[in-house]
Amino acid sequence: MLDIRMDELIRLDEGLISRRIFFDPEIYRAELDHVFARCWLYLGHESEIPNPGDYTTNYMGEDPVLIWRGMDGEIRAFLNSCRHRGMRVCRTDSGNAHQFACPFHGWTYGNSGELKTVPNFDDGYFGDLDKDSWGLHPVSRLASYGGFIFGNWDAGAESLDDYLGNLRWYLDIMIERSIGGIEVIPGQQRYSVDGNWKIASENFVGDSYHLTHSHGSCYGLPVRMLNPANAITYGRNKLTYYDIALDNGHGFTQFILTGERIEVERALAKEMGPEVVEYVEECYARLVSLSQAQADVYALPFGNVFPNFSINDFSALRPIGLYLWTPKGPGRIEVWQWGATDRDAPQAVKDVARIDFARGQATAGIFGPDDTENFEQVTQSTAGAVGQRLDFNYQLTLGGKAVEGFEDVPGHISNYISEENQRRFYRRYANLMDGGEGAHQTYEKPRLAAHG
Amino acid sequence: MTSPDLQHKVEQFLFREVRMLAEGRFEEWLDLFTEDTRYLMPIRETTATREDSERGEEFLPHVDDDKDFMRARVQRLRHHLAHAEQPPSRLRYFVSNIEVEDAEGGEKGDLDVRCNLLVYQSRLERTEKIFVGRREDRLRPEKDSFLIASRTVVLDQSLLPRSITIFF
Structure with missing residues (x-):
């Protein structure tokens, strides 16, 4: 038996991370415990389940969960698994139900998770089964921020507000800017990627470095959604962007801190008609009433909520994008x-x-x-015996100074195009895996067996 | 009842069309669509009833393109940085169960054509993906051939095997 310490594989002072963390099955098993069973994970948005009985489904790590609004209007979440033999209780993606009968033996659960009926209760269990202790296994902690529902398997975890930390200042921009609240468009796009989840998360947490090359085929296209931003960004070339690393491994990138985001927005609105112009001004006014600094930031634009929930928010005139990178094995x-x-x-x-x-x-x-292609090929590079001995390079702007002069803006501000956000993402990850800062008190150090 | 001649003509059109896609002749392929065409791919979900599983207009689609955006996609694929398809995937299209009917509504002579579609994508060394579904096309007679006035691609997978870099 050999303990693998993450701080040996993740050497952020040198800007080096072993490729092994993207491939090793033992490390992956430890992640499910020490990251996915301890962090607040995104489950869905309240607008997806507006009515009593509405449910939707998701995963927390590899555990399937059912998010269900009770007849009392309360939202609850449960492991989507019958307590008798583990059969998936709810096998549809979303819908409305007042109860679910397990398809296997018929144990039936109400939408507070309570076990209601058990076949052969009297003649088989002699009326003795304690139904109260065999309800659906609840997600230990459940909380919403601005309608975004998060769950946490760790009963002793810090509050969602504390977990989000100074990211809340930015989420408030997206949430408060929206008139009438954020509403998720029904339906989810789902697809598989043969890659490691961390490659996707780190791509959003701060990787603006890849945009010019990976997405270079897009920016010149005659496409409506890109035009006004391009006219200003690339034509007049006057915008200055920043990356901002936030508490607990969260990070967002491509911020404009000097107020020009609203100019881009107004240019786009003008093309869409007077009603839209008016709407944009109302969005902006709402932010000004929050604070001028938040109005200047105006949009997030893209980043990652640790560990695996990414957000796109470039504009009130473009859809907010919500992305969940759910792990299904290391690859x-x-x-x-x-x-x-x-x-x-x-x-x-x-x-x-x-x-x-x-x-x-x-x-x-x-x-x-194009991102999929990167995620897959990067992950494959970590499989070989030699590849695994090598490190990835996270040295971009290593040793660079934080940007000063934006006292009202929280977080660690870096000049645009840096890997500071990624380094901080992995610092948080390593701490959780090694049981350091941010890990729960009852945490046990991962024991990773090395074979041979 | 569709005449054998018309059935044959439609089938030959569909076979030629998918060969253009397999051979990467995207500009030629674009010319097969009317200027006001719509190319739609709804998402699929696992729902209690069969009807609900095919998500309609109010839902997020996988694809909802007009001709301009189809052109933009082709323009992108020709860019040297579009590395999701460079080097290009090897593609094989199988079209079957072709049903041809006179269209309800639309212009005179329009046809509603349904087919099943299986697309095999082989990419780089190891990537192998299979997309399966059906297509519903509105074909409009044009000279000796047809134009596609609308296309709906309904894949059977709710979880797609990979992100989509190809046309259906």
């Missing part, structure tokens, strides 16, 4: 993604949102597939 991800708009956005905005989403960072969009 496979199931990507689940949703689009969202403001509930009270003008119809002209809503009409293009679902289409724009599908055309951008999406299953068949112009951005998503």
Whole structure:
């Protein structure tokens, strides 16, 4: 038996990370315990299940969960597995139900998770089975932030608010800017990637470095969603972007801190008509009433909520993109993604949102597939005996100074194009895996067996 | 009842069309669509009833393109940085169960054509993916051939085997 310490494989002071962490099955098993069973994980948005009995499904790590609004209006979440023999209780993606009968032996659960009926209760269990202790296994902690529902398997975990930390200042921009609240467009795009989940998460947490090359085929296209931004970004070349690393391994990139985001927005709105111009001004005014610093930031634009929930938010006129990189073994991800708009956005905005989403960072969009190609080939590079002995290079801007002069803006600000956000993502990851800062008190150090 | 001649003509059209895709002749393929065409691929979900599983207009689609965006996709694929398809995948298209009917509505002579579709994608060394579904096309007679006035691709997979870099 040999303990693998993550701080030996992840040497951030040198900007080096062993390829082994993207492939090793033992490390992956430890991740399910020490990352996915301890962190707050995104489960869905309240707007997907507005009515009593509405349910949707998801995964927390590899554990299937059922998110279900009770007849009392309360949202609860459970392991989607019968307590008798483990059969999946709910086998549809979403819908409305007041109870689920397990297909195997018929144990039936109500939508507070309570075990209601058990066949042969009297003659088989002699009326003695304690139904109260055999209800659906609940997700230990459940909380919402601005309608975004998160769950945590660790009963002793810090609160969701503390976990999000200073990311909340940014989420508030997206949430408060939306008129009538954020509404998820029904339906999810789902596809498989033969890659490691961390490659996808780190791509969103701060990798603006890849945009010019990986997505270089897109920026010159005569495509509506890219035009106004391009006119300003690439034509006049006057915008200055920043990366911002946030608490607990969260990070977002491509921020504009000096207020020009609203100019881009106004240019796009003008093309869409007076109603949309008015809408944008209202969005902006809402942010100004929050704070001028938040109004100047205006949009997130893209980043990752640790560990595996990524967000795209470039504009009130473009769909918000929500991306979940669900692990299915060290070499496979199931990507689940949703689009969202403001509930009270003008119809002209809503009409293009679902289409724009599908055309951008999406299953068949112009951005998503080039990322898939990267995720898959990067992961494959970690499989070989020699490849595993090598490190990946995370030295971009290593030793660079934090940007100063934006005192009202929380987080560690880096000059645009850096790998500071990625380094901080992996620092958080290593801490959790090694039982250090941020890990739960009852945490046990992962014991990773080395064979031979 | 569709005449054997018309059935044959439609089949030959569909076979030629998918060969263009397999051979990467995308510009030629684009010319097969009307200017006001719509190319749609709905998502699929696992739902209690068969009807609900095919998600409609109010749902997020995989693809909802007009001709301009189809052109943009082709333009992108020709760019030297579109590495999701460079080097290109090896593709094989199988079209079967072709049913031809006079269209309800639409222009005079329009046809509603249904077929089953199986697409095999082999990429780089090891990537092998299979997409399976059906297509519903509205074909419009044009000279000796047809134009595609609309296409709906309904894949059977709710979880797609990979992100989509190809046309169906």
